[in-house]
Amino acid sequence: MTFPSWLSQLCRGLSRPIRRTTQPIWGSLYRSLVQSSQRRNPEFSSFAVRTNTCGELRSSHLGQEVTLCGWIQYRRQNTFLVLRDFHGLVQVVIPQDESAASVRKILCEAPVESVVQVSGTVISRPAGQENPKMPTGEIEIKVKTAELLNACKKLPFEIKDFMKKTEALRLQYRYLDLRSFQMQYNLRLRSQMVMKMREYLCNLHGFVDIETPTLFKRTPGGAKEFLVPSREPGKFYSLPQSPQQFKQLLMVGGLDRYFQVARCYRDEGSRPDRQPEFTQIDIEMSFVDQTGIQSLIEGLLQYSWPNDKDPVVVPFPTVTFTEALATYGTDKPDTRFGMKIIDISDVFRNTEIGFLQDALSKPHGTVKAICIPEGAKYLKRKDIESIRKFAADHFNQEILPVFLNANRNWNSPVASFIMESQRLELMRLMDTQEEDVVLLTAGEHNKACSLLGKLRLECADLLETRGMVLRDPTLFSFLWVVDFPLFLPKEENPRELESAHHPFTAPHPSDIHLLYTEPKKARSQHYDLVLNGNEIGGGSIRIHNAELQRYILATLLKEDVKMLSHLLQALDYGAPPHGGIALGLDRLICLVTGSPSIRDVIAFPKSFRGHDLMSNAPDSIPSEELKPYHIRVSWPTDSKAERAH
Amino acid sequence: MTFPSWLSQLCRGLSRPIRRTTQPIWGSLYRSLVQSSQRRNPEFSSFAVRTNTCGELRSSHLGQEVTLCGWIQYRRQNTFLVLRDFHGLVQVVIPQDESAASVRKILCEAPVESVVQVSGTVISRPAGQENPKMPTGEIEIKVKTAELLNACKKLPFEIKDFMKKTEALRLQYRYLDLRSFQMQYNLRLRSQMVMKMREYLCNLHGFVDIETPTLFKRTPGGAKEFLVPSREPGKFYSLPQSPQQFKQLLMVGGLDRYFQVARCYRDEGSRPDRQPEFTQIDIEMSFVDQTGIQSLIEGLLQYSWPNDKDPVVVPFPTVTFTEALATYGTDKPDTRFGMKIIDISDVFRNTEIGFLQDALSKPHGTVKAICIPEGAKYLKRKDIESIRKFAADHFNQEILPVFLNANRNWNSPVASFIMESQRLELMRLMDTQEEDVVLLTAGEHNKACSLLGKLRLECADLLETRGMVLRDPTLFSFLWVVDFPLFLPKEENPRELESAHHPFTAPHPSDIHLLYTEPKKARSQHYDLVLNGNEIGGGSIRIHNAELQRYILATLLKEDVKMLSHLLQALDYGAPPHGGIALGLDRLICLVTGSPSIRDVIAFPKSFRGHDLMSNAPDSIPSEELKPYHIRVSWPTDSKAERAH
Known part of the structure; x- marks a missing residue:
């Protein structure tokens, strides 16, 4: 279901007779998250007044x-109301008889979104007025007593319009946004999935949940901290x-087997769909190899996977970094x-097409291609033009x-140079x-692959916009990418090396x-663990030999x-020899719930500028509160003027 | 068991025949933490090379x-070695035959604390050489192959002396300290207990585990942030x-029922046995009253209590704040x-003893007393003197x-004024x-109670130092303290009020x-929840009415x-009406494990000055890394000189 359709339907309310409603969706939340698991249902009303x-x-x-x-x-018409909880x-049913005047008054006068407590009897709905689409659709409540627990003031907007508003408004009134089915579903699914991960790690495989400090020392090269x-x-x-x-160090x-649902921090300034604080499932174990960690994670995801999705199939396929780049033009x-x-270099070894000849004559020169299925049917002429422009602008490639189909060779100026045998x-x-x-x-192998990798994704989006079903929305396609390079040339000085991931990564045994x-x-x-084209985790076997670690760091x-x-x-x-992995929890839950942004799976996210729009953080601090920390603000010259306003 | 005795015994090693060892302790770790629970044992060797x-x-x-x-x-004598894991x-058994020379070389040459992998057969120990105190004492390993996985350099101190060293050394080499039985036990018990709490909250009672931000806005009056x-x-x-x-806001x-094992921060400068970051079990639920939260927590502790301790008996007794102060001189x-x-005011209504007369004539004037059991036997004259001095110095009280026993009235100058009937x-x-x-x-009621409350604890310590068993070390005595005052007079201006706890606490329904x-x-x-004289948790029913909240905050x-x-x-x-509680996890685990300090139940604690002695945090930062944050260091004048060195 989609978020807006659910909320607007929910807010349209339930009339008699009831049309299409979203009740089945609410109903399915706990069926899928809880009831179909092998445990008894939680007692949702224990310790409460209900x-x-x-x-x-x-x-x-x-x-x-x-x-x-x-x-x-x-x-509706002061005859009944619909009460909602999570x-x-x-x-x-609002009682109509005179003796229940006070109950009637409470229930008729309380504004929508007010909180009430009602006591009464569960009765059948009148014949013909049942709603089979609503889990509670066979019954209604005959009220005896009612209490207004808290009245709701006039909302700053109609709840039913809420989802049409900007995300900024949703974040400002997050406590209202959290009442939506989608946020309830996302947060509860997240909680359930993490709980199952804990059961798998702690109860089934003897991992120890250990909290590590977040007030720590600067790490070498630790910008972004x-x-x-x-x-x-x-x-x-x-x-x-x-x-x-x-x-x-654990x-x-x-400690042998450690895990933590760890809060991590990264200051990247403004980046869409990144958060300054985020959560990773952090795992490390001793006496393990790469295969061991991979099996552990496959089991972890299989065990914790929500019951309302298709089960995860293990083992996940594996490609090497080199294969991934050659086949998909990306490492994810x-x-x-x-x-x-x-x-398709071999097809064109003897071509007369100039730019192919040129490319093939250079070292690492290749001819590469991707096939757009039914592209002639789905892609328009302007699509092809924008693809060619993209390639020229961003990759300097043709x-x-x-x-x-030989009849439709528009925009293929060199098509006549392709011989039938080549075709x-x-x-x-x-x-x-x-x-x-x-x-x-x-062109050069890596460059050609990177370009085609981008075009592959662009074209997939295009085809889907045009109505082709290319990617099954219920499909979760996991993939291991392995054998990454240990080092990369530094961007600012390509003759120096930097770690492709981090300096504690062990070299491949064959490459020491x-x-x-x-x-x-x-x-x-x-x-790396990749899901549907997103990196959701990464890890390595670490260096456990001090001499090797020193050589890599220092030399x-x-x-x-x-x-x-x-x-x-x-x-x-x-x-001891050891290795581990970290899964990005926010991204994983985002993919599992099919959410458009990781902000939809975090209770109180920051905006892409790193602001909390509800409370207005970060905020100014009186200078006397900076004194104990021996710091002063260095106002940039241009902002002094601003500040004076 | 105590830490030093375990470690020294462990390091003394196992000789044939084996004397008293600590093996039963290691053995009991998993029996108590895991095996006696109703779940199957974790697979400790899954995914690993062992x-x-x-x-x-x-x-x-x-x-x-x-x-x-x-x-x-x-x-021992190059004939066998003892291998340890968690x-x-x-x-x-180190093979002695010539054909196994390479295995023999590895096992005989590797320094103590080196990491090795051995493969072989489990065999019986020779008759008469079994060690019934050691869980593995009936068997030994006949080795076929051995590999040195990592050699241990000469340690900066003998491991067996480690515990005699200062805590600073333990913190500096925390990764070695973590190998001790006690740290393994503490961290694993902590992990297990938190896991059971999660099962109770999430699986049994429908709580949702929700992560909340730690990068937030300054709270009003939020010094210490x-x-x-x-x-x-x-x-x-x-x-x-x-x-x-x-x-x-949840x-x-x-969200109805929230919990989080939440990292919290408090900057109190140097305080012994406090940490700048700490963990609380944070809980909130809707439609609940005080009794509901109390039952929830009693069930939580009962469910998560370690199996090697006596079970927790519920419900916990409750005293009011006023009763606690009157009876124990403290709110914990x-x-x-x-x-x-x-x-005992009534006993002395007609006394001739001057200072009692004086006190009773004043408003709130009382005479109070505590009874030191067998005090005449256990306390020395100088103890009584130092008690009197303490009362005079800290409370200005006599x-x-x-x-x-009338024969032993030393140091009771006014004893003769106490009549037999009064006695x-x-x-x-x-x-x-x-x-x-x-x-x-x-003296004045509160002051007299506070003083006697302190003396009660002092005397209990004294009696125990002298050999009396006053507090059963296996006893965990929980207590609820309720009906606290809502406000206290401000210390700096007693005519103004401040919240006794925080401004969101609801008033008692009878006192609105x-x-x-x-x-x-x-x-x-x-x-408040108190355990053995320590506050381990506190919470409240919150104000859910905006008008009342505004009145309290503003007016x-x-x-x-x-x-x-x-x-x-x-x-x-x-x-909705709601309430909650937070349990201090570090303190709770500290009490459960009988640890001398909360630093013993935290993997990487800070020193009491807030330093990480292993990595040397906090640390200096190059000034160019401060620039993106628009701050500068204000060097205090006296430290400029220091810095110049």
Whole structure:
């Protein structure tokens, strides 16, 4: 279901006879999250003044005296109202007889979204007025007593219009937004999934849940770390980007199997769909290899996967970084659909087309292509033009569209230079049909692949906009990407190296000798977990040998090892071989719930500028409160003027 | 067991025949934490290169081929070594035959605390060499292959001396300290107990685990909050002391039942046994009263209580704040022992003793006493003197010791003025025996109680130092303290009021009228949970009425309501009645494990000065890294000189 359709339907309320409603959706929330798991249902009304939740009442409750608490969702002609709680909706009959005047007054006068408590009897709805689409649709409540627990003031907008408002408004009134089905569903699914992960790790596999500090020391090269001034002049804590050092030190400390649902911090300024604080499922274990961690995570996801989704199939497929780049043009391929990149260099070894000739004559020169299924049918001429423009603007590359149906060769200036034999060979290699379009480019391997990787995703979006069902929305396609390079050339100085991931990543066992000869070529024991084209986790086997760690840090990376002396020392004192992984929880839940943004799976997210729009954080601080921390604000010259206003 | 005795025993190693060892302790760790719970044992060797843990092997494994990984705990005469992992110890026989020379070399040369992997067969120990005190004491490992996984460098100190070193050294080499049984036990118990709490809240009672932000806005009067500079000039986040506002907003958002194992922050400078970051079990629910929260917590502790302790008995007793002060002189009474404060004013209505006469003639004037059981036997003359000095120095109060055995009235200058009838009445009221000592004081009720409350604890410690068993070390004595005052006079200006706890606490239903007449007398719906004299939790029913909340904030407390406008607005839009509690997890685990300090139940604690002694945090930051945050260090004048060195 979609968010707006649910809320507008919910707010349209339930009339007699009831048309299409979203009740089944509310009803399915707990069926899917709780009831179909193998545990007994939680007692949702324990310790509370209510006897039951609104959403749980059924014909089996007929005749029971119940006390309910909830929000007035809707009232119709002062004859009944619909009461809502997190569990669902129930219909309450407003008594019409004179003796119940006070109850009637309360229920008729309380504004919508007010909180009331009602006590009464569960009765059958009159024959013909049942609502089979509503879980509580066979019953209603005959009220005896009612109490207004809290009246709702006039809302700043109609709740039913709420979803049409901007996200900024939703964030400003987050406490109202949280009442929506979608936010309730997202947060409850998140809680359930994390709980199952804990059961799997802690109860089934002996992992120890250990909290690590967030007030820590600056890490080498740790830009993007928030600072926290201490009361010692000039001394600052840093909020770490991950518990990396601590998890390794726990392994040195013999904890054997650690996990934590860890709060992490990253100050990237304004970035859409990133949060300054985020959560990762952080895992580390001793005496393990890459396969061990992969099996652990496959089991973890399988065990914790929501019951209302198709089960996770394990093991997940694995590709190497090199394969991923060659086949999908990215290290996080969306494997829900094909359109793989195919090397067609051999087809054009003897071509007369100039730019292909040029490309093939250079080192690493290749001709690559992807096949757009039914592209001739779905893509418009202007699509092809914008694709070619994109390639030229962003990659300085030429794209040659090849229409396999010879009648439709618009925009293929060199089409006449492609011989029939080449066309047939192309069709064979790429397994194409007549209505398909091949997008062809030539150039250096990595560049050509990156371009086609982007176009593959662009075209998939285009095809879906035009009505093709390319990616099954119920499909969750996991993929391991392995054998990453250990180092990358530094952007600012390509002759120096930097860690592709982090400096504690162990080299691939077959490549250790390369560290001393051609470190650029060494592969690592890093692995990424990809879901539907999104990186949702990454980890590695770590270096446990102090000498190797020192060599990499000091000699290859030219880092100041003093800042890591505690870690190097720890490796010297009997560090076991160990490895781990971290899953990005916000992103994972976002994908599982099909949410448009990670902000939809976080109770109180920051805006993309890092603001809390509800409370207005960050905020100004009186300068006397800065004194204990021995800091002063350095006002930028241009903002002094602003401040004076 | 105590930490030093365990570690020294462990390090003394296992000789044949084995004397007293600590093996039963290692063995009991998992029996108590895991095996006796009603779940199946975790698979501790899943996904790992080992087949078994060292500590799990028994006669039932005889003949099995196993692969073990662990640390060399001890080696004896190159004939066997003892291998350790988190699970326990096992004896490994070093092969003596020539064909196994390489295995022999590895096992004989690796320094103690090196990490090795061995494969071999589980065999019986030779007859007469079994160790019944050691869980693995019937078997040993006949090794086939061995691999040195990581050699341990010479440690900076002998492990066996480690515990004799200062706590600073333990914190500096925390990764070695974590290998100790006690730290393993504490951290694993903590993990298990939190896991069970989650099961109780999430699986049994439908609570939703929701993460709330830690980068938040300054709260009114929020000194003690760490600041986090943002990239906007002059704007700061604050690290909140608790998720108080968020948990209430979640209730407004209809989440109904929230919990979180929440990281909280408090900058109190240097305080012994406090941490700048700490953890609380944070709970809030809607449509609940005080009794509901209390039952919830009693059930929570009962469910999560470790199996190796006596079960928790519920319900917990309750005293009012007033009773607690009158009976124990404190709002967090240690109810493991008696020595209650008794009001004996009536005995002395007609006394000739001057200071008693004086006291009783004043308003709120009382005579109070506690009875020290067998005090005449256990306390020395100098003890009584130092007690009197303490009372004079800290409370400006006189203490009159009364020895009930008339022969021993040393140091009771006014004893002769106590008539026999008064002595008998005193004995009746205080239920004393002949060897007891009564400590008597006179003065204003609260002051007299506070003093005797302190002396009660002092004397209990004294008696225990002298050998009396006053407090059963296996006893966990929970107590609810309720009916706290809602407000207290401000320390700096006693005519103004401040919240006794926080401004969101609801008044006692019977006292709402007092808010408008005598607010000082109003009681609150706050409750504290006390365990063995330590406050381990506190909570309240919250104000859900915006008007009442505004009145308290603006009119009574004179706070700037603008900073809380989002919360006040939220209360206006249909906030349900709600309440909650927070348990201090570090303190609770500290008490459960009998640890001397909360630092012993935290993996990487800060020193009492807030330093991480392992990594040296907080640390200096290059000034260019401060620039993005628009802050500068204000060096205090005296430290400029220091800095220049």
